[in-house]
Amino acid sequence: MSPGADHAHVLGRLAVVEARVRRAVAARRTTDPQPDDPFRGLYVSDHRVEQLLDETERPVPWPDPVDEALLRRVEQDADAARGPVRLRLLAERFGLVPLDVELLLLATAPDLDSRFEPLYGYLNDDVSRRRATIGTALRLCGCAEARLDGRVRFGHDAPLVAGGLVVIDDAERPFLSRALRVPDRVTAHLLGDDRPDPALLDVLVAPPPVGHLPLPGDEALAGALDRGACLVYLREQPGASGSLLGATALERVGRPVLTVDATRLAATADPVATAGVLVREARLAGAGLVVEPVTALADRPALLRLLATAPVSVLLVGPGAWDPGWSFEPPLQFTVTAAGVEVRESTWRSMLGARLGEGVDPARETAQFQLDPPQIARAARAAVLQADLTGTTVDGPLLRRGAREQNAAGLEGLARRIEPAVGWDDLVLPAAVLTALHGLAARARHRDLVLGRWRMRPGGGRGHGLIGLLTGESGTGKTMSAEVLAADLGLDLYTVDLASVVDKYVGETEKNLEKIFVEAARVNGVLLFDEADAIFGKRSDVRDAQDRYANMESAYLLQRMESFDGLALLSTNLRANLDDAFVRRLDVIVDFPTPGEALRRALWDRCLGTRLPRAHDLDLDFCARAFDLAGGSIRAVAVTAAYRAAEAARPVEMGDLVTAVAAEYRKLGRLCLDREFGAYADLAG
Known part of the structure; x- marks a missing residue:
């Protein structure tokens, strides 16, 4: 239906209302002794009082033969239009009877034609009352003011009022003198306007x-x-x-x-x-x-x-x-349920079109992300905008970046967000550990296929999450490996701050953890619980109330981890302290051993980097053989030595390394033995 047909139909029905109002005004003037009184409506004369006392209620006869003829022509024109007009649709959708439609038109008349304002003021016998009142509307529709069948059309549960089509103002006034108002949105709709309120x-x-x-x-x-x-x-x-x-x-x-x-x-x-x-x-x-x-x-x-x-x-x-x-x-x-791979791939390709790089499989590049089609559409637009900066097509990294941008921000207030800046080449680990980490990444990529389509984890209320444990001595590369895994998957890393989780009051720790799990479910990221034994520790025998509540906390964590749908990594230096029930629910356990001499030699070379100038006297073979240090400690030594070299404005020397090792030993609480430092013992202080 065109807006023109709706507009014509409403104006045609308004002409019928106008004819009825004209008859009411004419009837009123025949009994008015002073129709031209300029103060009409501002006072009540003695003659008017006598007239009111003698007058009985006189509703306007309706329907009138003239009105009926005009109404038939208007409705015939509406029948000839294509499709139903809005006034009829409105009556159908709101359950209006014919009397409701007439009352609605009477109420909206001043909003469609300003001439009705003074006319209603005259009929209301009050120049300040320029809208139809309930009493005026009932009389114009041929209804006696005291009859229930007319009054109920303005009840709180009547279609006009309950549907919000008519608003009754002036609640403090008597019922019949309350003004009727039609919201602007309803009037605009009748005229063909589809803009929302x-x-x-x-x-x-x-x-x-x-x-x-x-x-x-x-x-x-x-x-x-x-x-x-x-x-x-x-x-x-x-x-x-x-x-x-x-x-x-x-x-x-x-x-x-x-x-x-x-x-x-x-x-x-x-x-x-x-x-x-x-x-x-x-x-x-x-x-x-x-x-x-x-x-x-x-x-x-x-x-x-x-x-x-x-x-x-x-x-x-x-x-x-x-x-x-x-x-x-x-x-x-x-x-x-989540859309299948075919739907996700179709969404990616339909949104990217020719901007997708040749040979790039968007579904495979983003398999580790749990994105619904609207998120995919937004991620595709974000990837295209980034590609516009360089004038290139959209490749895998841009797809993953666009997907990451769809993450909700709620988790950042509960965990520290780390944007990964390292890769597999930055890890110096035994081959078995690297193999285990690659396997963990593969699980993250293919869990939708294995757990979703192949249903390899049915029943029991278990989620589609992935939980891995990284265990080993401090400094052996657990946290860095978590960052590498996140980078490989194109995800952000969120490190949970245990200080913001653990609370001394009963039940508060569980509430804090629940907030983290709820927000993590909305984020495509890797959740890292560092020093996990602090909250995933073993349950103990109940000897007092504190033990009882500690065990309740552990039981809650067991259930919550099992239903978690995201990616979570737990890291700990003390695997033996973890509850056996937690260990059973883990998908992957990766043990990080203390590095041997060959790995330490590679770590020394990697931690010193390629930009730091080196003196000719550096003996990294001796450092690897003599100093039994984990990767984290070797990095700390390299940084300390670099500061010494920067202060002296020269390349880093062997003395800088030995002095930094001695400082690291003291930090770790270890003794600086001459036999361990060999020819460099005098530099150990």
């Missing part, structure tokens, strides 16, 4: 940027909506998009989509009133509401009940189980 500009968000994709379950959900399902709860699994599935299903049944940011809705000045505007907007457009995340509304039961009982399709999206307390009516619960 300005009150919703901060609440409505753009629909998911990807459409027309075959998603798991979209046909089944569309069928349920087509059969009349109104309240639906879409529970998202990791890597799934409930909003996209909901929008796709609504589009399948021919309904527009209004996507609502529940967090913004809850933050408005009056969320319940805003939700009422939302529901009215959906009914005006014949649309469905997709609201996410429902967790943002969990502490607002009145708001949730309003949405749950709305006479439109409402699809609530959330990650957890449905709480029966959210609604008196149970919803249709629907689990949203």
Whole structure:
């Protein structure tokens, strides 16, 4: 239907209202002894008092034969238009009876034609009352003011009022003298305007940027909506998009989509009133509401009940189980599974088009990321923008960078974010350790295939997460290996600060950890628990209340780690202190041994680097043979020696290394033995 047809139909119906108002004004003037009194409506004369005492109520006869003829012509023109006009659709969607439609038109008349303002002031016998009152509207529709069948059309549960089509002002006045007002959005809609109410500009968000994709379950959900399902709860699994599935299903049944940011809705000045505007907007457009995340509304039961009982399709999206307390009516619960590899690859390629580099497989390059199609669309746009800086096509690193940019920022307040800056070539480790680390990276890349498609971890409530343990003496390369793994996977590394987690008050540690796990589930990153034995330690016999609560904390961690869907690494110097139940739930354990002489020689060379100038007297073979140090300590020695060389403005010398080793020994609490330092013993101090 074109806006012109809607506009013509409303104006045609308004002409019928005008004819009725003209008859009412004419009838009033025949009994008015002073129709030209300039102070009409400002006072009540004695003659008017007598007239009012003798007068009985005289509703305007309706329908009048003239009105009926004009109304027939207007409706015949509407029948000839293509498709239903908006006024008829509005009556159908809001359940209006013919009397409701007439009352709505009477109320909106001053907003469409300014001539009605003084006319209503005259009929109201008050020049300041320039809108139709309830009494005036009832009389113009031929209804006696005291008859219940007319008055109930303005009850709080009547379609006009409950639907937000008509607002009754002046609640302190008697019922019949209360003014009727039609919201601007309703008037604009009747004239053909499809722009949403300005009150919703901060609440409505753009629909998911990807459409027309075959998603798991979209046909089944569309069928349920087509059969009349109104309240639906879409529970998202990791890597799934409930909003996209909901929008796709609504589009399948021919309904527009209004996507609502529940967090913004809850933050408005009056969320319940805003939700009422939302529901009215959906009914005006014949649309469905997709609201996410429902967790943002969990502490607002009145708001949730309003949405749950709305006479439109409402699809609530959330990650957890449905709480029966959210609604008196149970919803249709629907689990949203992650899109398959084919859908993700199709999304990448459709969004990148010719900008994708030749031979680049986007699905393989980003297999370690849990991204839903809307996130993929945003990541693709981010990768294209980065490629525009250099005028190149999109390659694997740019794809991974775009994917990382989709991470939520909530975890950064709970853990320290590290953007990896090292690679496999920076690791100096035994071959067996490197093999184990490569295997851990392979698990991260292919867990969607192995655990998802092949279902190699069914039942038991276990998530699709990956948990690895890095164990070994301090300085053997555990933290650096975690950073290398993150870099290889194209992910950020988040190091959990135990000081912000462990709390002396009962139950607070679990709450802090729960925040971390919830936020980590929204982030494509590697979560590193350094010194993990501090919170994953062994349970003990219960001798007092402290032991009891410590064991409860451990039991919680066991359950939470098992259901975790992300990538987590635990590092510890004391593997023996870890609870056996934790060890059983680990996917990979990598032991980092203290480096032998050959590895120490490579570490000395790697830690000194290629930019630091070296003197000819450096004897790295002696350093590797004599000093039994781990990689972290060797790096510390190299840095200290570099500072000494910089202060002296010369290349680093053997004396700098030996002196730095002695300082490191003292820091570690070790003795500086002459036999260990050999010919350089005098430099050890």
